[in-house]
Amino acid sequence: MDGTHTRDDAIPDRLTLHVGDEERLFERARRRSTPTELVVSPVELHQRNVQRRLRGAELPTDAFRFVDPVAIGGRVLEAAGRSTAAVDRVDRLSLIRSVLEAAGSDDPPGLSLPPGASPGDPRRVEQLRADVESITNFHPERIAGWTDAATGLDGPIDDEAAEILDVGLGVERALRSRTADAVSETALLRRATRSITATDGSAWDDAYPAIERLTLLGLSSLSAPHTDLVHGLVAATPVEVHVHFREGTGEYLRRRVPDLLAVSDPGAEAFE
Amino acid sequence: MRAADRLALSAPIDAPDVPTVEIAAPTRRDEARSALAAAAALREEGVPVRDIAVVARDLDPYEEPLFRAALQYDVAPVFWTQFRVTRTRPYALVESVCEALSGDVADRETLLRPLELRWSPGGSGGAPTPSGSADSETPSGDWPIEPRAVHRTREALPDGPRPLPEWIESIESTEDADDRVRRFAEWLDAAPAPEPSSVASLLGEAVDGYADRGLPETKAADSPALLDTETDARAVVRVRTLVRQLRRKLADRLDAGTLERLWGDVAELVGEIATQRPGRREHSNARALDVFEANDVWALEVPYVIAVGLTAEEWPKPPRSVLPPEFREAVLRGEGTTGSLAPQPAWVGGRDRDQFVDALRAAGRCVVLTRHTRTPGGEDAARSPLLDHLDTRRVAEESRRRLVGADRGLPPELRAVVADEPRGTRGSPEGDRE
Numbered sequence: 052m053d054g055t056h057t058r059d060d061a062i063p064d065r066l067t068l069h070v071g072d073e074e075r076l077f078e079r080a081r082r083r084s085t086p087t088e089l090v091v092s093p094v095e096l097h098q099r100n101v102q103r104r105l106r107g108a109e110l111p112t113d114a115f116r117f118v119d120p121v122a123i124g125g126r127v128l129e130a131a132g133r134s135t136a137a138v139d140r141v142d143r144l145s146l147i148r149s150v151l152e153a154a155g156s157d158d159p160p161g162l163s164l165p166p167g168a169s170p171g172d173p174r175r176v177e178q179l180r181a182d183v184e185s186i187t188n189f190h191p192e193r194i195a196g197w198t199d200a201a202t203g204l205d206g207p208i209d210d211e212a213a214e215i216l217d218v219g220l221g222v223e224r225a226l227r228s229r230t231a232d233a234v235s236e237t238a239l240l241r242r243a244t245r246s247i248t249a250t251d252g253s254a255w256d257d258a259y260p261a262i263e264r265l266t267l268l269g270l271s272s273l274s275a276p277h278t279d280l281v282h283g284l285v286a287a288t289p290v291e292v293h294v295h296f297r298e299g300t301g302e303y304l305r306r307r308v309p310d311l312l313a314v315s316d317p318g319a320e321a322f323e
Numbered sequence: 324m325r326a327a328d329r330l331a332l333s334a335p336i337d338a339p340d341v342p343t344v345e346i347a348a349p350t351r352r353d354e355a356r357s358a359l360a361a362a363a364a365l366r367e368e369g370v371p372v373r374d375i376a377v378v379a380r381d382l383d384p385y386e387e388p389l390f391r392a393a394l395q396y397d398v399a400p401v402f403w404t405q406f407r408v409t410r411t412r413p414y415a416l417v418e419s420v421c422e423a424l425s426g427d428v429a430d431r432e433t434l435l436r437p438l439e440l441r442w443s444p445g446g447s448g449g450a451p452t453p454s455g456s457a458d459s460e461t462p463s464g465d466w467p468i469e470p471r472a473v474h475r476t477r478e479a480l481p482d483g484p485r486p487l488p489e490w491i492e493s494i495e496s497t498e499d500a501d502d503r504v505r506r507f508a509e510w511l512d513a514a515p516a517p518e519p520s521s522v523a524s525l526l527g528e529a530v531d532g533y534a535d536r537g538l539p540e541t542k543a544a545d546s547p548a549l550l551d552t553e554t555d556a557r558a559v560v561r562v563r564t565l566v567r568q569l570r571r572k573l574a575d576r577l578d579a580g581t582l583e584r585l586w587g588d589v590a591e592l593v594g595e596i597a598t599q600r601p602g603r604r605e606h607s608n609a610r611a612l613d614v615f616e617a618n619d620v621w622a623l624e625v626p627y628v629i630a631v632g633l634t635a636e637e638w639p640k641p642p643r644s645v646l647p648p649e650f651r652e653a654v655l656r657g658e659g660t661t662g663s664l665a666p667q668p669a670w671v672g673g674r675d676r677d678q679f680v681d682a683l684r685a686a687g688r689c690v691v692l693t694r695h696t697r698t699p700g701g702e703d704a705a706r707s708p709l710l711d712h713l714d715t716r717r718v719a720e721e722s723r724r725r726l727v728g729a730d731r732g733l734p735p736e737l738r739a740v741v742a743d744e745p746r747g748t749r750g751s752p753e754g755d756r757e
Contacts, residue, residue, distance in 0.1 A: 055472070071684075094619070096618075097622060100620075100622040104624065141572065142572070145581065145595075182646060186665050187664065187665075195666055196661050196664050199580075200650065201661045204650060205649070212649075215646060245346070269622065271669065271674045272666070272667045272673075296713070297677035298336075299332075299336065300677050303331035311665060
């Protein structure tokens, strides 16, 4: 766990990637009247572990504001006066059930069922939708990348991979037509990302005026929605972003980040 | 370069700076006993209990054997685990009330089920007493009704389903039926059709009744560590939240016309909400041994970490994915335009690898790694390939037996670590340091 961090040409200036090395955070613990650093960790108990370490070392936590990634999207949209209503998983499953039932009727809404899925199996369909979202963030360039990846596979896996994409996009589209709210909390994060880039960063500034640095901690993966948020932040705001991968997967993920960032217009989606 | 990317997910793991001790036991139960015996023996050597943590990749198969072993070695464990509210009594109570109200008729088991789950009238007094029946008829004002009295009433009541008003009559005309059962049946019968507010207040009353009178029963019967009481109290908090969520969700569903004003539909919605919203049992007890899932130990610092379940089948255990393996492999490789797709290292055990490393790094003094060598079906359980990254000190079977036996002797491999401890850093055996 030595100080392995990267600043190469493919990585934007204000993005620093670490493998492990969380102790760096403790060096920045100091008294502040307002927090200047957002500390973001996807696992709920990890925030508690960091706070426990800070307390144990008798370090002040004033400089940090601990949040989960979803809360960031909500706050940015709220500050912009936009709706933050999102369908939760319980309701999403029930909406999917009705989408599937409609698809089984005489009037199919252009939705083919994935292999092994039946109208009684909304969880599997939701899993496909969530996987497509986490891998592509519904970004047009990544959707094209998925299609390329599928085409490169042997049959019949090529068709299966292509069909999974169709189902994922089809369900997402069908869900959007059935609710005025955001389909998921991830959709809020995507909206927030677009809002940050479209306003040249002022949407971020309205939500987090005092924040100078965002630290993502304890990652075992970097989903497309999180990648695009990070991308949008370093492109449109002066915020310094530090990503700390976990040690077992960090080297791999660090090498993949330049390609993950190589999409234009982060937060853009394939739906009009 | 691309091949190297993929290989990075199986690259060597740096061994920790502290000794690693490996204990292999025949069965999972033996393994759990070995882990807890090691914790108990360390404590007897003066290591404070707060300086020891047990870590499992997945607590599900280990919670029960670890709990039993903890009782045997007189250690109070605290499981930091997904809190399964559906397995708790307050949840079962709410569910049973909905079920007793579902449909036009109820059978005697369904009717009495909430009483078995310690239904008690909410608030300070009794259930609404309709005109004509005086309180003095109640043989005992005590709630909840004793299990024996509920049992006696069930024996005395007729078989077969019937509507609530008939049950009330039947209870009144049955000599051996406890009058408190009648009051409960009247409370049920007075329930209005399910509207968001009425559902919230009726179920809220049931939860309040439980908190006031059911919970003390758990406490009275509990062991000194009060583990069941803790579970019960947390469940009350969770079920209260659940009732609030239910009110909102019911309103939405009724507006959308996707749900009818039927208690059966309410019961189903309760189940839907409860199984979708796992909470965590967050609890810190300075006298208890922390048992964590591996995903939660990232960035923790504990001198002695005991990691269980290091078999090839269980750690690593990549999650099942709905995506074809060939496609996942292509995304992991990320060649050409596929490089923009976000890969999940978990597909090939990456998260398990992270968690294994996290468990190693959490340890400040020593890591004990345990595994079992036989499945319940009697097949061989192979050693986890993650252990190949370490040069562990292996405990001989003879030493392991002594560890779990009556004299609880520390294996030489662990004794060496404890003996090596700088003087003056050991606390009292109870070790209430926080």
